[in-house]
Amino acid sequence: QLISRAGGSENGSTAEDRTNYYETVPSNRLNLALWLEADRMRSLAITDENFHNQRETVKEERRLRVDNQPYSPAFIDGMTWPFDSAACFAYAHTVIGSMDDLNAAQLSDVRAFFDTYYAPNNATLVVVGDFRPLELRRYVNQYFSEIPRHAEPPPVRCTARLAPGVQRREVTAVHANLPAVLRNYRAPPHADPDTRALELLNVILGQGESSRLNVAVVRREKAALGTQVIVNPFDSRRGPGVLLVLAIANQGVDPLKLDTLVTAQLDSIRATGVTDEELTKAKNTFRAGFVHSRETTLGKAEELHHYDMFHPSLAEINSDLERVLAVTAADVRRVAAKYLDPANAVVIVVKPAAAGGAQ
Template identity: 55%
Template structure:
């Protein structure tokens, strides 16, 4: 589910070999800064331009400051619904023509995605078609067609996507259930429900609900436009002013409220999964938002614990104890501006009780709480982290997304390159400290995914 790309894996291998041979690792090398410019249009649209002539490609990337966190009880799934609705046509673009026009212009890598904090839309094109990408994004920001027909059609598409990707897949529904169960919906509904939305909420949504949601969040004053690649800034600014400048600003969206205390007591939950063949155990802990000073140590800890064949969990639980067929550790499922979840999970081996898997998972965590990690483990985790970040900046799309992430989650586009310093500064003492601070029993939730009992 979260395997690294071959390129990232190759870089990580080079880093590990360099460490073993006493050669300088990637950790000792600096990342060249991404030169970029920020400005804001009178209607509130934030613009970031990052010029790079290494390839004749440009990327147009729009992030709307809306995701599952902006939804309310009984009306979930709207942000994800608009990921689909935004391709249903606008005043000057017929339904389905957005992607067709990009392809005819030689573009690729176009789509939209939804997360807890944002919805993004993007396309990469030959540099001489920058105008096309900007015009398309502006036209749907200005005049999206929200008709009853489009709404009903895309609601059914989203429901089918939920059936295909979640409800009819083993373990996925249980995993998402585990993630959302850690956050208290009474005090932080923003992060306590699934991004894709529930079937009941999707069925209950009305056209007026959807129109109101769009008017509130899909306006220029709630969006950031990033352009990266082979372009002239003066030309890009002129096009952006021409296409986006007269789009009216919308109302200021309501603030998101979220209070999630830590260390509120151990919780246990059991979920039956009719698609599962083996039990799965999730041990989860609440952790802070991405910009927290503790986040880098927690993310590197998750790598040491459960990323790859040499991780502690894989060595102890899969290889030595042979108690699980697979294990993993994750510091959340991506950055957030609110509380996140540290996850360890294991899929029990045939004939092994879930209690045994749970004990083995928690034993490995407690070994770090009490004894910490060694310098070699930390260096390897840092090198893997750095390699993945370097690989992510190799394309105009990767740089655009990195600029957006730095802006949203760290509040400063300049953190696109300086953020790595937070991770490289982590010490073995930091790893032990955050493990003791957050990975404690009274801050945990244990979720058991049980196969459905088959009756003869």
Template identity: 45%
Template sequence: MSRKRLYSPQKNTDEQESTGEMAVQKAIPFRVPYSLHTIDNGLRVVLSEDHSVPVVAVVVLYDVGARNEPPGRTGFAHLFEHMMFQGSVNVRKGEFYTYVEDNGGVLNGMTSSDFTIYFEVMPSNQLELALWLEADRMRSLQVNQENLDNQREVVKEEKRLRVDNQPFSYARGILLYELAYDNFANAHSVIGSMEDLDAATLEDVQRFFRTYYAPNNAVLAIAGDFEENQALEWVRKHFGDIPPQEPPQPVDVSEPERGQEKRATYTDRLANLPAIATAWKVPPRHSPERYALALLDRILFGGESARLHQRLVKRQKSALAVSGGLEDRRGPGLFTTFVVFKPDRDFEHVERSIYAELEQIQQKDVQPRELQRAKNQLRAERFRGVWGGMYGLQTPLGRAMELAYHTLFDGDPALINTDLQRYLDVTAEDVQQVAQRFLVPTNRTVLYILPGATGAEQ
């Protein structure tokens, strides 16, 4: 077992210095205290004590996502997000929710291309319960034929609800990625192929669980109101005897450089309006260029004052909805735009308008005021969070999640305290340079989405 303390909690009282009759209040920088540990079976544990409120967050982050699925085995990572709630040796099917919610907690799980994550937010006196629940399913998940068959049908229904019966969902969320990426590990969707899930055997699924749901392939993060020594004792008690597995084979997520634009057209049978989706390949998370791309995201898409909304919706009145931005991945990511526009406007006109705004950034400096506004937005999102504020650094859950991400993806939880400055140091010239380098025709994928719903104007 290795243990390393990297930061100590800082006092929350304001320090003052007397200068004559006036007192100057010194701002205390926001820092997340944490310590990093590795127990004997390889489980990495990140702890962050904060006694502000009697709440604790527990996050288990597994190093498995859609990127780990080979051809013919897609959808397994997402399937296991559902399987993990189907019972274990000491927790019967459905009881996981009952244990958490009846004790005043909330819980959820998510799957992405890069990871699968589970969390509980509990009253601080229920920390050991959350650890016991997570350890029990890591050790002894009930991966049997009944649960496989049941959850396979649940995933199919989810796809029917969220993809097959939603306008633009397939084109924007699946087809665009299949076109934009050349490497299968990056291109296929998280929900996967229903044919692959139907073909999966119980042995296939059990092997997937043994390989990826192992302590040495996971990070456990705890943030909030607890005592570090007691938390470590409980972690060793509940997780310490779970055997490690052979490390999974690394995944090649590299992308070849593309020398020409790729274009496609798709008729969406549920869409009443036309739309254009575009994508450019960009470097992975924490590459030097990523910080400027994140600011460019907010300059182009950050609310109604952002450039593309102002041009397409306000001034030209051609678009009805504009969205997009930077997708953060461990491997090559995408910078996307998605524009739904009025049926009396043609595709070429709207597409040219998008590129005209990009060219303004490529050829002229970003204005200091809009760059500062983008930095303010990013800073606010980081602390306040999105989706109702659940995931901001002002919450135990937001701190636990970010510590887990930095530990697993970057090998350095210290980034929770230093990464923001990299964004704040971005210059207008940096933003211009990433636009010039990456948002170019030869690196671009363009998808025209034709409305195919009954009665839609063509």
């Protein structure tokens, strides 16, 4: 309410490696936004009433965004299946949690989590826009300097071995009308140099009307209603990631046949690579998105936080595009051969329930 009354907006999000809160306010209310963030960090009201209210809110969000959507349960849960809970607990569990997780959560769990992670020595503050640097420093010192440091959070360790052998699962989707195939491939951490070539491979395979999968599987074979390829769909990762390949079958198409058609396109790139035309188009698409993401003050702030969080150096924010544009066709073929190895995949076949699509 305070931000809204000041003519601003605010929101937040949670992903595997970070939670972020952000406000956009008129320049003369910068002090309000900083005071509110400091108040949140210093003295969040973690009461029994707030806990139960927010738990019900998250449960309803899960019902709306996951449980009652056709392919979302397989999509969300499937992202965890390439990882072993003992070696990689953080990525072997969904961010939103299962209903069992949410029901089992205790107020003491929330307080312990807050005390562990919500501290100035575990936070990054980014301010972008119309402000005076000296005034900003004064506000930050005024509102944050007396918030004590906490003990360093325990390091998150994640061991994920590439190509341990193909895994196959079959799941039933209550709200789906059509079968689908989801292939999850283990991918490197975002900071790995291979990520840049993988992002271009992602575009070539699954973005746009001229992508490999859309041309071959949707338009030519008419075997799929749609296809999509995504690297780390929710956020970048400090640890191992996932490259997801999704295809929703057309009416009457066997999902195993669909999977064969999809893997044929993946194997083609692994064997013979991509064309210069495909690579140029992918770079143009990437560059357009890269520039677009920095057009607003909020976009600039998110980019600064991204590079501080997921890259070896914040300075890469000014040189990363050149590195992507320097990727060669040989680089794309190399990462395709490495990460699209069938032994590196978790293959999920989603089948409608007997009364598929029933609400």
